[in-house]
Amino acid sequence: xxxxxxxxxxxxxxxxxxxxxxxxxxxxxxxxxxxxxxxxxxxxxxxxxxxxxxxxxxxxxxxxxxxxxxxxxxxxxxxxxxxxxxxxxxxxxxxxxxxxxxxxxxxxxxxxxxxxxxxxxxxxxxxxxxxxxxxxxxxxxxxxxxxxxxxxxxxxxxxxxxxxxxxxxxxxxxxxxxxxxxxxxxxxxxxxxxxxxxxxxxxxxxxxxxxxxxxxxxxxxxxxxxxxxxxxxxxxxxxxxxxxxxxxxxxxx
Amino acid sequence: xxxxxxxxxxxxxxxxxxxxxxxxxxxxxxxxxxxxxxxxxxxxxxxxxxxxxxxxxxxxxxxxxxxxxxxxxxxxxxxxxxxxxxxxxxxxxxxxxxxxxxxxxxxxxxxxxxxxxxxxxxxxxxxxxxxxxxxxxxxxxxxxxxxxxxxxxxxxxxxxxxxxxxxxxxxxxxxxxxxxxxxxxxxxxxxxxxxxxxxxxxxxxxxxxxxxxxxxxxxxxxxxxxxxxxxxxxxxxxxxxxxxxxxxxxxxxxxxxxxxxxxxxxxxxxxxxxxxxxxxxxxxxxxxxxxxxxxxxxxxxxxxxxxxxxxxxxxxxxxxxxxxxx
Numbered sequence: 109x110x111x112x113x114x115x116x117x118x119x120x121x122x123x124x125x126x127x128x129x130x131x132x133x134x135x136x137x138x139x140x141x142x143x144x145x146x147x148x149x150x151x152x153x154x155x156x157x158x159x160x161x162x163x164x165x166x167x168x169x170x171x172x173x174x175x176x177x178x179x180x181x182x183x184x185x186x187x188x189x190x191x192x193x194x195x196x197x198x199x200x201x202x203x204x205x206x207x208x209x210x211x212x213x214x215x216x217x218x219x220x221x222x223x224x225x226x227x228x229x230x231x232x233x234x235x236x237x238x239x240x241x242x243x244x245x246x247x248x249x250x251x252x253x254x255x256x257x258x259x260x261x262x263x264x265x266x267x268x269x270x271x272x273x274x275x276x277x278x279x280x281x282x283x284x285x286x287x288x289x290x291x292x293x294x295x296x297x298x299x300x301x302x303x304x305x306x307x308x309x310x311x312x313x314x315x316x317x318x319x320x321x322x323x324x325x326x327x328x329x330x331x332x333x334x335x336x337x338x339x340x341x342x343x344x345x346x347x348x349x350x351x352x353x354x355x356x357x358x359x360x361x
Numbered sequence: 362x363x364x365x366x367x368x369x370x371x372x373x374x375x376x377x378x379x380x381x382x383x384x385x386x387x388x389x390x391x392x393x394x395x396x397x398x399x400x401x402x403x404x405x406x407x408x409x410x411x412x413x414x415x416x417x418x419x420x421x422x423x424x425x426x427x428x429x430x431x432x433x434x435x436x437x438x439x440x441x442x443x444x445x446x447x448x449x450x451x452x453x454x455x456x457x458x459x460x461x462x463x464x465x466x467x468x469x470x471x472x473x474x475x476x477x478x479x480x481x482x483x484x485x486x487x488x489x490x491x492x493x494x495x496x497x498x499x500x501x502x503x504x505x506x507x508x509x510x511x512x513x514x515x516x517x518x519x520x521x522x523x524x525x526x527x528x529x530x531x532x533x534x535x536x537x538x539x540x541x542x543x544x545x546x547x548x549x550x551x552x553x554x555x556x557x558x559x560x561x562x563x564x565x566x567x568x569x570x571x572x573x574x575x576x577x578x579x580x581x582x583x584x585x586x587x588x589x590x591x592x593x594x595x596x597x598x599x600x601x602x603x604x605x606x607x608x609x610x611x612x613x614x615x616x617x618x619x620x621x622x623x624x625x626x627x628x629x630x631x632x633x634x635x636x637x638x639x640x641x642x643x644x645x646x647x648x649x650x651x652x653x654x655x656x657x658x659x660x661x662x663x664x665x666x667x668x669x670x671x672x673x674x675x676x677x678x679x680x681x682x683x684x685x686x687x
Binding site for chain 2: 122195196197200223224225226227228230231232234235236240241243244261262263264265266267268321322323324325326327328329330335336337338339340341342343346347349350352353354356357359360361
């Protein structure tokens with residue numbers, strides 16, 4: 109069974125724990141969770157190959173190297189200056205094209221990224237490949253060459269379902285800490301990471317990057333000043349503080 | 362002549378999200394008024410005559426209904442919505458920010474080549490761009506203003522409580538409900554469900570609807586959380602908390618308040634031992650009154666509070682305990 113894991117490299121300021129030494133990028137915590145989960149199936153001696161795919165600049169390869177250190181079999185970086193400025197629409201196009209070319213049975217990934225947090229890309233990929241996307245997945249188990257057992261959350265219930273490949277699975281959980289041993293990192297250093305550009309993927313310039321995007325960020329401003337309030341400091345002892353709280357509580361209840 | 366419109370898609374789980382649907386209808390109606398547009402609601406779900414009449418009283422000029430019964434497959438509903446959108450060519454499509462509707466929105470946007478903005482906290486009309494969508498990003502440290510380019514379709518998803526102030530009753534529209542027929546080719550292939558167990562610990566509906574919330578952060582002792590929980594429950598309130606406490610396993614995920622968690626809109630929000638990280642504050646902007654208690658007088662939370670108490674949470678919670686026992 110061939111499994112593709114979609115990986116996003118995010119700024120390391122958002123997640124120091126998932127960052128390798130010297131890298132500018134961290135492995136998106138939701139993607140990390142999905143990768144670890146599928147590697148668990150691999151550990152249970154099932155015949156699967158796990159390939160991590162990431163669309164990013166050349167320096168994002170450090171994140172893919174971390175994936176290899178964690179146990180992935182292969183890693184491919186989709187990199188091209190024409191990919192830059194991509195929104196979720198353009199991103200899902202590039203990833204879907206790579207997945208299509210490499211012919212995978214299962215596509216997994218984090219449901220969202222810790223920076224954008226849109227949750228669009230997995231569905232974009234599923235839509236383009238005309239596959240079902242099961243989201244809010246918490247764990248998965250490979251049953252046989254064509255089937256997986258998937259545990260997912262649907263509103264207020266935990267559900268367990270049997271799905272048939274090909275399928276897209278989106279994991280909506282994250283690892284708080286994900287340590288990789290120095291030995292694993294050392295072994296990963298020598299591994300080859302394939303790089304594909306727009307021409308390799310047969311993607312036209314107007315289909316990727318900003319040119320292929322449907323949204324544009326006009327401006328980003330620091331946290332909205334409008335949510336600030338006029339603050340009154342209540343300066344007293346603990347007992348009076350309690351009484352103040354209780355009064356406010358009674359006012360509204 | 363065909364008048365342009367704003368389409369609002371209803372979440373079919375009206376028991377959980379009925380109010381959210383009205384929030385979006387209200388916002389759409391306010392936006393529509395600026396450009397003399399009509400608001401069209403699309404509802405694919407169970408045949409509920411009462412609710413459909415309510416839709417027409419809460420901002421929709423038109424309602425298009427497809428009887429899909431209890432089916433909740435996102436791909437099925439995507440097809441229905443897509444047909445209606447392509448037919449009506451709206452200026453804007455708004456979806457509730459629920460799991461199901463975000464799946465539908467993402468799928469629809471991909472198929473139509475639409476500009477999609479997730480979890481908007483505001484939508485404004487704009488002479489140049491038609492609409493500007495605002496959303497928080499980077500753990501809420503920034504607010505991004507986003508516009509749609511290279512497309513005729515603009516779609517946005519909005520979470521509960523963002524537009525809670527927009528819920529309003531309008532004079533009921535007289536336009537007859539349009540019935541959308543499901544074309545026979547529509548399948549609804551869902552995963553082969555083996556079992557489903559309801560799990561109370563997952564639901565966060567109570568937190569979304571709560572009028573009174575006691576929220577806890579790192580500055581609260583574990584045993585004090587239980588005391589607060591017991592106390593709030595008596596007043597019909599709910600306890601929530603910060604991402605840190607969820608990550609540490611002290612609170613379950615469905616108690617998380619903030620950008621990645623729930624956006625709340627209580628009448629009273631009391632923050633115990635919470636520093637006020639931007640991604641948490643993003644979840645409480647619609648609280649009517651905020652009281653914050655923190656040992657550190659420079660805690661950012663105070664800037665977003667109506668009342669500030671610089672104190673150790675334990676000293677105050679002791680009195681909650683005394684009153685509970687006494």
